[in-house]
Amino acid sequence: MRIGYGYDVHxxxxxxxxxxxxxxxxxxxGLxxxxxxxxxxxxxxxxxLGAMGEGDLGRHYPSSDPKYKGISSLKLLEDVMxxxxxxxxxxxxxxxxxxAQAPRLGPYLSAMQKTIAATAGITPELVNVKVKSGEGLDAVGHEEGMIAHAVCLIEPV
Known part of the structure; x- marks a missing residue:
């Protein structure tokens, strides 16, 4: 098995x-x-990508490439899968x-879980989505941005 860690901020x-x-x-x-x-x-x-030893999003889908301008990130997830x-x-x-400081995301977590799972072609039980407040601290707490962290486990088929 291999473990990967992902982080993003906008x-x-x-x-x-x-x-x-x-x-x-x-x-x-919006972000x-x-x-x-x-x-x-x-x-x-x-x-x-990290769990596969394949670098990060910027390596595969550079922001300098106009074909990724405005693209749905779900399309990127499909390609990663x-x-x-x-x-x-x-x-x-x-x-x-x-x-994220705002808006309140609790009502949307299940939909996010299901959407990520469907896009990845896995069952929703394999995806967990949590939210934490910025507690009024730093850029996130002042509603200037949002951060996300992800950990995954992949296994040989």
């Missing part, structure tokens, strides 16, 4: 949809970046944490 700003775990969440700000900036899915992708399958691995589990 600033919040006006004029963008807030997408987390592939789910659109009503909010006055800024080259793709849809879904920090949760980015962290999951980085964890899976293709790489995982080609290498002969399957997902044992994925555990994640979103760090």
């Amino acid at each position: 600033p919040l700003g006006p004029g963008r949809k807030l997408i987390l775990g592939g789910v659109e969440i009503p909010h006055s700000k 800024l970046g080259h793709s849809d900036s879904d920090v949760l899915v980015h962290a999951v992708c980085d964890a899976l 293709s790489k995982l399958n080609v290498k002969g691995y399957r997902v044992g589990n994925i555990d994640t944490v979103i760090v």
Whole structure:
């Protein structure tokens, strides 16, 4: 078995949809970046790529490449899962944490879990999504950005 760790951070700003775990969440700000900036899915992708020894998202999907401008991070996860399958691995589990001050994400965690699982082609029980507040500290606590962490276990098929 192999373990991977993923981390992502994006600033919040006006004029963008807030997408987390592939789910659109009503909010006055969205995450800024080259793709849809879904920090949760980015962290999951980085964890899976890391477990495979394949670097990170920037190596495979550089922000300098215009074909990834505005892309759904779920499309990136689909491609990462293709790489995982080609290498002969399957997902044992994925555990994640979103760090965000606002909005309240509790009502959306199940939808995020199901969306990530469906995109990855695994059962929802293999995906865990948690949320923690920024506790009013630093950029996250001041609602300037969001962070996500992910850990995964992959096993040979």
